[in-house]
């Protein structure tokens with residue numbers, strides 16, 4: 001479904017991604033784990049066109065995303081929950097959610113998606129007229145996820161959804177990621193919280209300074225001694 | 235007392251014109267993150283077009299207004315495409331210098347086309363619209379300016395808050411990258427912002443030239459600077475800020491002219507700006523801006 005093919009990404013002289021390839025199949029939950037600065041966010045930004053790779057390609061259902069302007073990518077069925085949430089702080093919760101459905105013309109479809117989002121995030125419905133900047137961190141994360149789901153994506157990319165949240169909220173967020181996956185949305189999950197990510201994922205890739213150094217079934221990686229030592233603190 | 239009210243009302247009228255111009259500065263700043271110093275000169279072009287169609291060719295007023303708006307919209311959008319868009323990722327200084335260059339280009343084009351002498355502008359407002367309330371004479375220009383400005387402000391507020399394009403503008407203004415992820419075409423949103431700002435500039439130009447019935451190559455320069463001041467005063471990037479800033483500035487300017495000194499009125503306006511910025515660096519309604527990728 002999604003195929004990242006040997007991408008190289010530079011920030012000026014810095015080679016942030018040094019030839020990364022991986023694949024996400026329909027229906028999978030794929031985790032991309034790695035330490036801070038490994039290049040996880042850069043990979044997601046390259047997929048959705050916020051940064052351009054120096055070489056390599058990104059194929060989504062056989063379309064080369066590197067040749068498509070970034071604002072058209074959501075129309076293909078790909079949503080991105082960016083690192084740090086990046087909800088529109090000065091807009092209300094409902095306005096944020098409606099912007100998530102910017103790519104959809106049919107109002108009935110938008111209402112249907114809104115119902116779906118409210119079913120998973122009842123908190124957002126309670127606060128729909130509140131300005132997003134006044135929400136707590138956890139609520140903003142829910143809003144960022146809800147906003148992405150409003151486009152009814154085939155695949156959702158999530159960049160550290162657990163960042164800065166209390167353990168209780170982290171559990172809640174991961175529970176919802178599980179539900180979204182069960183509902184048929186493919187998930188590419190970027191996390192520093194390797195334990196949580198591996199426990200929910202089907203397969204995983206481990207990124208170190210711009211290279212994929214390990215890949216495999218998540219359940220196997222969870223028991224791999226190197227992963228345990230480097231990422232699980234065991 | 236009655237003279238105070240008449241100064242106040244003409245101050246509100248002048249301030250309305252500043253507000254219309256300030257809206258262009260503030261919207262472009264909010265959405266494209268740049269100071270379009272050529273904005274004042276778009277007003278002047280609007281004034282010339284209206285003069286050409288109405289005063290010079292003697293065609294109907296409505297046609298003059300439509301022509302001025304259309305020419306300014308096209309001009310604004312083209313300036314953005316040719317001069318500013320290639321500089322999307324350049325330093326703010328490069329963009330600023332370019333904007334000043336565009337400003338000179340417009341002024342000199344007008345100078346070359348229409349000559350250095352000011353032309354007499356025939357007011358687009360019929361004299362019969364003037365009224366007198368309790369001994370205060372209010373000119374038709376004043377009334378039309380205030381009414382038009384109020385209508386535009388209401389319309390713009392509704393547009394920005396309730397339409398899909400308006401919400402897209404607010405999204406782009408907050409976070410361009412996140413807006414793109416929603417499917418918002420940032421380039422188109424910026425073009426739309428320039429189009430709206432330039433249309434308002436055309437209207438402001440016509441109102442300005444009707445109130446002070448002259449048009450020359452530098453007609454837009456000083457009102458442009460004042461309106462920019464008004465935008466900063468109200469909080470650059472804030473639409474209600476530009477509206478309030480413009481009107482307050484017009485009132486201060488007119489009252490200082492009347493009661494303090496007509497030579498010092500500009501100095502007083504800028505002194506007030508400095509005081510406001512010292513007390514509240516983001517302006518009256520400005521918010522702190524967080525820059526994001």
Ligand SMILES: Nc1ncnc2c1ncn2[C@@H]1O[C@H](COP(=O)(O)OP(=O)(O)O)[C@@H](O)[C@H]1O
Pocket residue numbers: 011014016034035036037038039040041042043527
């Ligand atoms: N906008 C940028 N400009 C320059 N360097 C950057 C930028 N964004 C990220 N980097 C660098 O690229 C590398 C990868 O960063 P990032 O993709 O954010 O990693 P991660 O998401 O895994 O923490 C880091 O070395 C980081 O410092």
Ligand SMILES: [Mg+2]
Pocket residue numbers: 037040041042083160
């Ligand atoms: Mg990151």
